[in-house]
Amino acid sequence: MASTYSLSELTLVKATPEQAIITNKNSFGEWGTHLSLEQYLSRETSLASLPFTSENFTVWVLVPRSTPETTTNILSACETFLRPALIISSSLQKQNCYSIASVFTPQEHRKNGYASYMMELLGKKLKENFQEVGFSFLYSDVGPVFYSRHGWKVFEHKEIQFNIENENFDSITSEAINVTQLSYSDIEEITKYDCSLIEKEIDFNSTKYKVVSLPTFECFEWTFARSEFYAKVKGFKEPNIWGAKVTNKEDKVIGFVLWTYNFSDNTLQILRIRSPDTNTTKLLIRQAKLYASYYNFKKITVWNPDLKLFTETVFIEGGELIERTKSLPSLAWYNNKSSSSSKDDVEWILNEMYAWC
The missing domain is CATH 3.40.630.30 (Gcn5-related N-acetyltransferase (GNAT))
Structure with missing residues (x-):
């Protein structure tokens, strides 16, 4: 039986290479459709070597503070991709944005609030860099409510x-x-x-404000x-x-x-x-x-x-x-002038499939 942790015992860290492999093994059963485990891991390794990911890709893991490099107690995980973006108000700013993908909690760790806590911590980490990173976005396969609670508001789908x-x-x-x-x-x-x-x-x-991931x-x-x-x-x-x-x-x-x-x-x-x-x-x-x-x-x-x-x-x-009922585009806006992330502040330009990852 899996151990249960209080949220105060947990932290969100960048995964070690060994932890990143474990996160892929964990998600294989759900996302490895039509592939063997070996093929699934090979695909992820190959994609991680491309220019889009090699320097701009991060795997995040929610783990106990006491064992941050654990490979046996990864309670939840996700990925972020840093991408070039434009933010337009009265002028045009060239900034970056994050796209978030592969949010996954292993079956044995579900129903404990881990994914929610991970997204709360991730949102805080990403917003810390608002001067360089204007927004983040993801595509929800679990409907509009879960991510909206943590700041990612659903847009046109x-x-x-x-x-x-x-x-x-x-x-x-x-x-x-x-x-x-x-x-x-x-x-x-x-x-x-x-x-x-x-x-x-x-x-x-x-x-x-208008935003676009280029x-x-x-x-x-x-x-x-x-x-x-x-x-x-x-x-x-x-x-x-x-x-x-x-x-x-x-x-x-x-x-x-x-x-x-x-x-x-x-x-x-x-x-x-x-x-x-x-x-x-x-x-x-x-x-x-x-x-x-x-x-x-x-x-x-x-x-x-x-x-x-x-x-x-x-x-x-x-x-x-x-x-669509799946892959609902959801965006969090990191406007330093506002204490909240409001969908009403932002127009998402070119909300097309090239941005999915």
């Missing part, structure tokens, strides 16, 4: 799902004269272009690596197309879409989409459908799209707008 069964793809390539597919080598350039435009397009006429190449690289890992494990041909762009007659990019392949759910997930109009949106979605069909995927998902650009596309392309 709409999703468009496109069902692509019985789709005719013959017309896609013929109509998409100005569409070019994006291979891995194209992604860094397109993400730099995107980030530069985000800064130029900022609207300062708002009573709210869609950098490194976060896409990390997500693509997950897809490639599952492709190998499940015996699929590794993907080599990760999106598409639409250009004008002068070969200037006017819109693009970046996606990833979820081989566990047989879904093509759109990570980021930039489009100036409904026609461009339709072209990009049809390209996504084409590449989903190569793996016999039946569904495409888009998180929190600009509905002005999708209304016609949804109707024509057979999409459905729903509210």
Whole structure:
């Protein structure tokens, strides 16, 4: 039977390498779907070596104060990723933010308040750096209440799902004269272009702070690596197309879409989409459908799209707008002028799937 500790006996620390391995072993039973333990640990090691994680990734563990390096009494754990961000009020500030992932309490330690206490301590640690880190966010799979109690307020969580069964793809390539597919080598350039435009397009006429976690190449690289890992494990041909762009007659990019392949759910997930109009949106979605069909995927998902650009596309392309019940985007705002974290103070720009981790 597992020992029970009072919360006053506990502390939150950065995990040792040995503790980090134990946290992955602990979570395998719940998150290691379709993988063996060896494969699961290999995936985590591989992802941790990428630029997105190698210097900006921390595993946190809730442990007894008396044995902070314990590998047998890790009561709860989570991960944080430090990422570049923008905060906009009357001016633009380049800061960082944290994304939080893999919040997990082993079965034998549940019902003791450990996860709640861990999030309370984590929130305090992250907020201490408010001058460099403006906010943190996570994606809740346990509904809107738990994390909200600790400062992470739920934001918009709409999703468009496109069902692509019985789709005719013959017309896609013929109509998409100005569409070019994006291979891995194209992604860094397109993400730099995107980030530069985000800064130029900022609207300062708002009573709210605006925040955005920037869609950098490194976060896409990390997500693509997950897809490639599952492709190998499940015996699929590794993907080599990760999106598409639409250009004008002068070969200037006017819109693009970046996606990833979820081989566990047989879904093509759109990570980021930039489009100036409904026609461009339709072209990009049809390209996504084409590449989903190569793996016999039946569904495409888009998180929190600009509905002005999708209304016609949804109707024509057979999409459905729903509210997600999982992966609810939740954000804590670290405004040093306020003693509380208020959702009403903040507008979350580009609340799209590229930010998930």
